[in-house]
Amino acid sequence: MRLALVHDYLIQMGGAERVVATMADAFPEAPLFTSAADRERLLSPLDQREITTARWLERTPGLRRHFKKYFMFYPAAFRSLGRVDAEVVWISSSGFSKWIRTRPGAVTVCYCHTPPRFFWEPDEYLQHEVSNPLLRTLAKGGLAALRRADFARAQRITYFVANSRCVQRRIREFYRRHSEVIHPPVDVDRFEVSPVAGDYYVVLSRLVGYKRVDRAVEAFNRLGHRLIVIGDGPDRKRLEALAGPTVEFYGRVNDGEARRLLESARGLIFPGREDFGIAPVEAQACGKPVVAFGAGGALETVIDGETGVLFFEPTPEALADAVLRCDLIDWDFYRIRRNAERFARPVFLRQMSDFLARVGATSRRQETPAEAAA
Template identity: 45%
Template sequence: MKVAIVHDYLIQMGGAERVVEVLHSMFPQAPIYTTAAVEQSKLLPGLQKAEIRTTWMQRIPRMDRHYKRMLPFYPVAIHQFDLQEFDVVISSSSAFVKGIKVPSHVFHLCYCHTPMRFAWDFDHYMEREAGSWLFKHMLRGYMGYLRKWDQRTSAHVDQFVANSNAVKERIKRCYHRDADVIFPPVETSRFHISGKIEPFYLMVTRLVSYKRIDLAIDTFNRIGLPLRIVGGGPDLLRLKKMAKPNIQFLGRLSDEEVNRLMSTCKAFIFPGEEDFGITPLEVNAAGRPVIAYEAGGALDTIRPELNGIYFREQTPESLARAVKALEWREWDSNAIRQHARSFDVESFKYHFQHYLVQKWSEFKERTQLVI
């Protein structure tokens, strides 16, 4: 089985890119096709020696800073991929690459992180983003075309796999296609339980509007408890202006320092609606509970009173009630970690490998019958 891996772009190193890293460890000979990538030294460690094949977009100056502005060009760029030589193509997609067209003899499995959020949920995605009314109005018009393109090209996928039940429902709603669910890999072995818990709450996130960091800041401004926020992003200045002195912005930290904070925090705050959410499980792997908005991927990972607490409305009042409830509970760090380990990398590899072989075999039987 000759495999190729395809990903939207390797420019920011988040949860989707960690999935690509694990897929590469499973299929180390598979080239990785992507529209553009940062230099090898800035990739995740497991990708730095991978064979990465990019498109003409790689030559755009400062692509790593302007990749969001290149929106109209991605559907064009992915036509450059020549995938004739492969038996199986695995696309890791939250935007465009699920729309690649592979030859009829090639099996295309799409591991879908979500149908493109900015097209299908434009108003919610953009409501806190900077930009003029005219710019957003013009962009909204383009999104109508992009949704039609996205739905039409979903037919290029032989089998969808969703990373959560929430994404499975989105695939059904947007593409009218069924999907199976395989949860993404979490490197639980990186984390350890600490014997010392400190009285601060923690967030580790990109500082972008849909993550709802503003909600956490508003809440902790009111209740006065210490909140530490790790990460960078375009919303940093706006969020700093909102925050009172009990809220600290720590910027981007090393993995070792983040791991230490995760293992010693009182709890982790997860106020946005995410497609899955790997970070809460990383905190769980360090034995600490999570306060999560009751929606999206958190519904698959949070077990109330075992590894965290939900809040039901994205309001400061609802989040504050959850913080108060958590303060009064005792948490079993070992039980929390054991729950997280069920999402470990090795579990993902086992389920994904068996699933891929099964679906590829079924595909070969179908295509032989057609011939």
């Protein structure tokens, strides 16, 4: 079975890119395709791989800083890469990588991090990304056309794999397609259980509006407890202006420093709704409880009362109450660690390898719900 790997873009290095890095490590002979890459920021082993990109897009001024604003170019970028010569094409997607061209009869496996939020859930996305109401209205018209095109591309995919049950539901709702769930890999072996709890909680996140770090900042202002915010992004200045004296911003730190801060913390604060969320699993790998908003992937990774505390009202007050509950529980650090091990890299690789071996022998596309009912 000749396998090829495809990803939306390799410009920011987040959870989706770690999945791609894991696949590239496991399948070193598989060619890798993406729209554009920032070769100075690539994770290992991606930094050692030959990557096929749309060079004309990479030369676009300002792409690295504003790559999301160039979304209209990404379909053309993937179409310009030529036809991928592989029997099985594994496509990591939360955007436009489904536009890649494949040879006739190829099996396409879309590992879906989420159907693209910016045109399937535009109100939520545009609220944080576009401040001008007139521009928001104009953008919705263009996004509707992309939504129709994305639906059409999704019907050409042979198999969908969702990164969580939350995403699985959206694949069925938006694309009307069946999918299997394989959770993303987390390198839990990088972390050690630390029974020592410091005097602070940690937020580990990109600082963008939809992550709702402001909810955590306001909660800790109310509590007067210490909070360390690790990460950077366009929302940082606003958050710093909102923060009281007990909230500290460390910015972007290296993996070793982030691990040290996490292992010494009282726990992790996960204030927004994520499709999966790597940080809660990493915190649990350290034996640390997670205080998380009870929606999305947190419902699959955090066991309320055993490995963390969930809150269900999207308010700073509800988060603050959850922190107080967390402080009162005598946590079993090793029980928390065992929960994290369900998401370890070997588990992902075994499940994904088994799936690829199974589908590599057939090119029959999964039925849509409408086809299954016919």
